[in-house]
Amino acid sequence: MTDMAIGGMRGGGMLRRAASGGVLPILTVLLVIVMVWYVAAVGMNAQWVRDQAARSGAVLETGEFVRQTLTLDRPVLPAPHQVAAGLWDGIAGQKITSKRSLVWHGWVTLSATLAGFGIGTLAGILLAVGIVHNRAMDQSLMPWAVASQTVPILAIAPMVIVVFASAGITGLLPKAIIAAWLSFFPVLVGMVKGLRTPEAMQMDLMRSWSASPAQRFWRLRLPSSMPYLFASLKVAIAAALVGTIVGELPAGASSGLGARLLSGSYYGQTVQIWSALFTAAALAGGLVLLIGLLERLTLRRMGLAR
Template identity: 80%
Template sequence: MVLLAIMVIWYLAAVWMNAPWVRDQAARADTVLTTGDLIRQTPSLDRPVLPAPHQVAMGLWDGIAGQKVTTKRSLVWHAWVTLSATLAGFAIGSLAGILLAVGITHNRAMDLSVMPWAVASQTVPILAIAPMVIVVFASMGVTGLMPKAVIAAWLSLFPVLVGMVKGLRTPDAMQLDPMRSWSASAAQVFWRLRLPSAMPYLFASLKVAVAAALVGTIVGELPAGATAGLGARLLSGSYYGQTIQIWSALFMAAGLAAVLVVVITAVERVTLRRMGLAR
């Protein structure tokens, strides 16, 4: 029901936003434009202001199944370029976030120094950071995947860091006191109490981080004028007024993010079940 309502609103918005162009063309041709003609023509323009749902679906189908996956017109090829940088940045950012969280939990100095810097780093807009990262790496002769991965890591680090710190600090005194009475070492407390307690928080933060990494990768593809990746499809579509191409790339990115979150959810269920933390 909700999906049907969204589709109806979308079609109505497409008619409303594309109507001025259709009316203008009818006036230029000195033809009478009826309401039926307006409703029929507005969702089928070649370069609409707002593409209708069926136009976006056709653009997605053409980009996924209508092209060879090895060509630059294929959305699958562009999605793979974006995915590779996303996964690299996600891995770097997640690993760094986990390691920093462990240090913050066990070291007071790191807690007072690293955490404020991590929070402050998120106040800088990624649109301001991305061009600087691209330029710095380009000056060193590094282009392609690595600059985009760094931007993705920048965005994915913070949610993992915060989630992991929260999880590692979940055990209270009633849980820690028995470990101390058994003369458990700091490593034993970590592996047998803190880490299992942190796993639900970690996986929740990983879902946020992987979506943020995808956004960072796409943003990183924009300032360099990239020719590959979903960001490049967005950029070329905006240059040439190909709104259907833009919306197709957006939906492809959304689908990619959904798949990544589903994969992490599946890994979470298996991991927590094996650790005895879930049924």
């Protein structure tokens, strides 16, 4: 129970809190982070600039020194404005079809994520319905489903890609399978919990009206599982995105945000890594917010949310 509740809190409610007067503290903390980042950028890039200066025999004034640390081509830590410039260049500066466009790479990742998320969610819900109605399925599957959450499945994602590639399957499908696999378990576990929430009293009431199993399902179990479903959907979509990105890591993948990360790390293009990272972060935030929006709309229509 606590697992899900806290999982649901995560990422949700953010807009609401921001709107209810939390903007100033958030902005303050963000400002502090940016400042710390600048200081760190100067500090971490200092060695390189100093070496360069020593090599050319130049003596740098403090102002010039700081300017150089923040404008390096391949900095150890790029300054925020360099990342922002990299992001802008990747998003707006390229044709969308270009291999250097972050929109294109983002779309490659997003499409695999959404495909996998859809498959995984559907499978999770269907299996949860089966588990709730069939005791043998429940006892056979649930222990493994719960235990599987403690296993670092994500870590083997690249291997799955390679195996599929050796069988001649490449592109969107293998990544979607990983994403589906990762989103499947949270949805399954959350949905089973949700379908079981109706209290004994409510179930007895249904029985006293001699409601059919289908009626019990559609009118009691399914509606009361909705809060749980959305809580696990948020976890699932974040997991699906991470799965897709990690699935793009194996050498050979040339498209997607994961591939950008990898090629950036091969060639020391730190700005490229950070830009890809921020694009991924924006995608994740956007997806979770989207689910949160859907959740609020659905729950409000059901009269469960204020």
